[in-house]
Amino acid sequence: MYSEVVMDHFTNPRNVGEMEDADAVADVGNLSCGDTTRIYIKVKDDVIEDIKFKTFGCGAAIASSSIATEMVKGKTLDEALKITTEEIVDALGGLPPAKVHCSVMAADAIKKAIENYREKNKED
Amino acid sequence: MYSEVVMDHFTNPRNVGEMEDADAVADVGNLSCGDTTRIYIKVKDDVIEDIKFKTFGCGAAIASSSIATEMVKGKTLDEALKITTEEIVDALGGLPPAKVHCSVMAADAIKKAIENYREKNKED
Amino acid sequence: MKRVYLDHSATTPVRPEVVEEMMKYLTDNWGNPSSVYSRGREARKGIDEAREKIAHLLGANPQEIIFTSGGTEADNYAVMGAAFANQKKGKHIITTSIEHHAVLDTCKFLERQGFEVTFLPVTPEGIVRVEDFERALRQDTILVSVMHVNNEVGTIQPVEEIGRVCREKGIIFHVDAVQSFGKIPVNVDELNADLLSISAHKIYGPKGVGCLYIRKGTKVQKLFYGGAQERRRRPGTENVAGIVGFGKAAELAIKEMGEETEKLTKLRDKLIAGLQEKISDIKLNGDPVQRICNNVNVSFKYVEGESLLLSLDMKGIEASSGSACTSGSLDPSHVLTAMGVPFEFIHGSVRMTLGRDNTEEDIDYVLEVFPEIVDRLREMSPLYNK
Amino acid sequence: MKRVYLDHSATTPVRPEVVEEMMKYLTDNWGNPSSVYSRGREARKGIDEAREKIAHLLGANPQEIIFTSGGTEADNYAVMGAAFANQKKGKHIITTSIEHHAVLDTCKFLERQGFEVTFLPVTPEGIVRVEDFERALRQDTILVSVMHVNNEVGTIQPVEEIGRVCREKGIIFHVDAVQSFGKIPVNVDELNADLLSISAHKIYGPKGVGCLYIRKGTKVQKLFYGGAQERRRRPGTENVAGIVGFGKAAELAIKEMGEETEKLTKLRDKLIAGLQEKISDIKLNGDPVQRICNNVNVSFKYVEGESLLLSLDMKGIEASSGSACTSGSLDPSHVLTAMGVPFEFIHGSVRMTLGRDNTEEDIDYVLEVFPEIVDRLREMSPLYNK
Ligand SMILES: Cc1ncc(COP(=O)(O)O)c(C=O)c1O
Numbered sequence A, B: 001m002y003s004e005v006v007m008d009h010f011t012n013p014r015n016v017g018e019m020e021d022a023d024a025v026a027d028v029g030n031l032s033c034g035d036t037t038r039i040y041i042k043v044k045d046d047v048i049e050d051i052k053f054k055t056f057g058c059g060a061a062i063a064s065s066s067i068a069t070e071m072v073k074g075k076t077l078d079e080a081l082k083i084t085t086e087e088i089v090d091a092l093g094g095l096p097p098a099k100v101h102c103s104v105m106a107a108d109a110i111k112k113a114i115e116n117y118r119e120k121n122k123e124d
Numbered sequence C, D: 001m002k003r004v005y006l007d008h009s010a011t012t013p014v015r016p017e018v019v020e021e022m023m024k025y026l027t028d029n030w031g032n033p034s035s036v037y038s039r040g041r042e043a044r045k046g047i048d049e050a051r052e053k054i055a056h057l058l059g060a061n062p063q064e065i066i067f068t069s070g071g072t073e074a075d076n077y078a079v080m081g082a083a084f085a086n087q088k089k090g091k092h093i094i095t096t097s098i099e100h101h102a103v104l105d106t107c108k109f110l111e112r113q114g115f116e117v118t119f120l121p122v123t124p125e126g127i128v129r130v131e132d133f134e135r136a137l138r139q140d141t142i143l144v145s146v147m148h149v150n151n152e153v154g155t156i157q158p159v160e161e162i163g164r165v166c167r168e169k170g171i172i173f174h175v176d177a178v179q180s181f182g183k184i185p186v187n188v189d190e191l192n193a194d195l196l197s198i199s200a201h202k203i204y205g206p207k208g209v210g211c212l213y214i215r216k217g218t219k220v221q222k223l224f225y226g227g228a229q230e231r232r233r234r235p236g237t238e239n240v241a242g243i244v245g246f247g248k249a250a251e252l253a254i255k256e257m258g259e260e261t262e263k264l265t266k267l268r269d270k271l272i273a274g275l276q277e278k279i280s281d282i283k284l285n286g287d288p289v290q291r292i293c294n295n296v297n298v299s300f301k302y303v304e305g306e307s308l309l310l311s312l313d314m315k316g317i318e319a320s321s322g323s324a325c326t327s328g329s330l331d332p333s334h335v336l337t338a339m340g341v342p343f344e345f346i347h348g349s350v351r352m353t354l355g356r357d358n359t360e361e362d363i364d365y366v367l368e369v370f371p372e373i374v375d376r377l378r379e380m381s382p383l384y385n386k
């Protein structure tokens, strides 16, 4: 039911892990619906220099996190904010209709991490 | 669905035909329900000396007529009157439940022929 | 003994190509199509491909095809489903007096549930009149169900015209295409059908599989409840092998339809002409022209249908009859009755339906033995006077 | 790659002996069982023999067995049929909260039709309490439907006790025996069942066939209408090959039940013990003792079920899960929810159901790869702290 790209990202997820010295962290989703994602970002000169994720969720959720982090790595924050669920699904070579909602989490988590970063830096 | 006895009597019906010099004739059944039988008898000394039938009806009806005429041939009228549908069905080696009503006609026709005969001879 | 099967409207042999496809799904690809991984996916693929094939052949979208356990379930799903789902709009249904029991008895059930049903009469040739249909239409008519081809006398009904009127008035139109699919073109748009039933075992596929076409947007209530199969419209683990066989059978039927029709029409006409020439007091039941290519339904005076069938069977010829005695019930064919066939002909009716294995020699053989059989039975009949 | 199929409660491979029997009815004996002569009679005989076999195995009479298109149709026929036929006596139905959707959703449909349904709760171990059942009984209770063995957690329900009470009170009792038949004894008299459903594809038979046992005298309304098949209780041309295969599968299942149960129980316990030993934060769902021989249902904290299944599938292991993401719906298993399994365990549940082809080596293999998979997924989880 999943494309080869999904299976590749599920089997060998890119950017999975934690980040000790993250500039911002964000959690989205909640356990009661069975899906949560955490994104760590490291920002330099308004560019996402490094990004890590952790995901508790189905294959589509894990693959979406993996490919989305790849897509925004090296992008400016403004560019990264523009990433959409459609682009993630396309990059994955499509997802079964019932699974599309699982990839929303990845885009949301990245946005939230950037917002957190900007909030924090405004405060400083 | 039919026993071998039924098929034998259907294929080679005994006593089928007309009788020019019958002592009595009887018709039972009616065409609108799709089944009619005519019985001819020749009686001598209160015994059925000869008997013929004609049947318009299903395989069970034809076989019942055939075997019933066999069963009463040579019997006295009183004996012949005692013949029952059950005996006919048994002699045929059984009939499918939905077909039992078709064999009622044979017993009825024989009875009616005997009655007609007695009625006629009373009048004389 | 020579065997000639002439009951193809009752059922057909499963084609070897169909059996072969089915075997794959009984042996290797036995997974549950609802299972998410490997083995399930193979089974799912088989179903999806069959669905695409059948949808394509009907001019429909795959999502509009729901597999069922046969023509009977499809007919019930259509008629009950549309009636119950739309009863707020009205409770009047129109059908014909010559439908298959799967539609007829469902309509009678609906009458007991408070629906009103008009059973349209037919001409003596067994065809519904469009005028009668139009006169029967009411403000509260929610459903019209008319068969494409009658299973007993083979008459082709004016479903295009009726469908056009239904479409104009926004009334749901169901077509029982069990006897037409594979023999004449069946296209859901040309027929203006919102619902359409087919059955696999009438087109050289397996028994116990069929489908209902449900036009997008048509409101129908489910027949029964359970798992999420068939896009939540028909629950139960799918008969995967049967569905795959159905797809294959449908594909082959349509591919060969042109030449088959031509061949069967010839054989049919030869059989009818031969019987009429050789046997007296014979009547062809059903319109001679507006008639499906494989149907011969004839009646003989002074002969009872079941003993005729039995005699034919003893000569290796398998056919069926509308006589009361054959059906096991006590009533003769409701179709011949609705056509007003006189009772002395109704009881002596025999239906012979041709199929792809029949040959000219088969017909010659039938024409050779048939007259003797009729003669013999007439000799036994108290009604017959030479 | 090694392949280990552990989803036998979803479906089973068709046994070669069963395929062989079916083939005869797809090739030679393809007649319509309703046809009166030759070819029809052979098909009829196949159905009758299957009916006798299954009746015998259930302790029933052949006339009490009605073939259907599967377990789902049988469950619907039982529940809807008994409800509608007896609604004059009352409109209250009792079932459990852990039934298969074929019963559960049918009961919900009946609620919308004006019936009142009590859905009995279960213990944390997934078993219905007889006291709860007795308390739920009312003057107007007309039907009780309780599954023999639950399909997700494998728990065996106290159907004998419940049946005894129903019999005393004259209430119709339906048992969904889809998951028990062939694994533990199922006798309609011992269970006091008036209605009982089975499905062929769970016992190494074909998909799309099942049957409903209807005790003589039990009033049930038909699900749908049409021809006179199945003693006028279930219309439609019969799935002859499927029915014959069902009969064969049932016969073999019961013949081998004793030794199979022994073998499967051993494998099951080895698998459970092994997983518990090797993996932390694990929970066995369902009673460990009152449990069918082939069911292992375990949950892992910090692991989501679908990605677990996907990882197992990549290692050739096929299983299923009660996680929301697997079902395609957004709701996790209604069974685990009814048992009160905490949500952090519900999403990480996996069901492994053993079958006749599984071996000790299969279990060793599963126990070898399983811990790594759980480790890897936990490493990825934001919820997990080593
Ligand atoms: C016109 C028509 N409709 C419906 C059916 C029922 O189809 P099935 O036998 O697949 O249930 C038949 C065949 O018996 C038929 O001829």
Ligand SMILES: Cc1ncc(COP(=O)(O)O)c(C=O)c1O
Pocket (backbone or CB within 6 Å): C235, C236, C237, D009, D069, D070, D071, D072, D073, D075, D100, D102, D147, D149, D150, D151, D176, D178, D179, D199, D200, D201, D208, D209, D210
């Ligand atoms: C307990 C139970 N009841 C009913 C069913 C439905 O049976 P079928 O798949 O044959 O429709 C199943 C299987 O899915 C089941 O496990």
